[in-house]
Amino acid sequence: MKIEHLAIWVTDLERTRNFYERYFGAIAGAKYHNPTKKFSSYFLSFKEGARLELMQKPDIPGMTDALQEYLGLSHFAVATGSKEKVDALTEELRTDGYLVVGEPRTTGDGYYESVVLDPEQNRIEITI
Incomplete structure (x- = not known):
C-alpha cells in the first residue's frame, strides 16, 4: 500500500x-x-x-495561530535530493517572503531538513 x-x-x-x-x-x-x-x-x-x-x-474555518501546532496532520515532507537543494530552496522561500519556522539542520534522527509555511500556513518539511 x-x-x-x-x-x-x-x-x-x-x-x-x-x-x-x-x-x-x-x-x-x-x-x-x-x-x-x-x-x-x-x-x-x-x-x-x-x-x-x-x-x-x-x-471552512481557518487556523487561528500558524505558529501553534494542532492535533491532526502536522506537516508533510518534500524530498529535494540533496542538502544543497534544501538550503537553496529554504533561502529562496525566505527571500520571497515565506516564513521559515525551522532552520536547515540535521535532526536527532538523522534527517537534514528545514520547515517552511506555505501561503495557507501549512508546514512543509524540506528534506533530502
Missing part, C-alpha cells in the same frame, strides 16, 4: 496552486468545481510520490 494523496483546505486556491507549482515542481490537473456545494479543488502531481489535493470551500 501507499499514500495516494493528502488533501488540505485553503482559502486562496490559485495562489496556493501557484506556490506548489513554482517551488516544488507540482503539475496541477484540471480544476474541479461543484457550484452546488461551493467546492473547488486541484490535484497536484509531483514527479515522484503522492499527490496533493488543494480544496477550497468558503465556510
Whole structure:
C-alpha cells in the first residue's frame, strides 16, 4: 500500500496552486468545481510520490495561530535530493517572503531538513 494523496483546505486556491507549482515542481490537473456545494479543488502531481489535493470551500474555518501546532496532520515532507537543494530552496522561500519556522539542520534522527509555511500556513518539511 501507499499514500495516494493528502488533501488540505485553503482559502486562496490559485495562489496556493501557484506556490506548489513554482517551488516544488507540482503539475496541477484540471480544476474541479461543484457550484452546488461551493467546492473547488486541484490535484497536484509531483514527479515522484503522492499527490496533493488543494480544496477550497468558503465556510471552512481557518487556523487561528500558524505558529501553534494542532492535533491532526502536522506537516508533510518534500524530498529535494540533496542538502544543497534544501538550503537553496529554504533561502529562496525566505527571500520571497515565506516564513521559515525551522532552520536547515540535521535532526536527532538523522534527517537534514528545514520547515517552511506555505501561503495557507501549512508546514512543509524540506528534506533530502
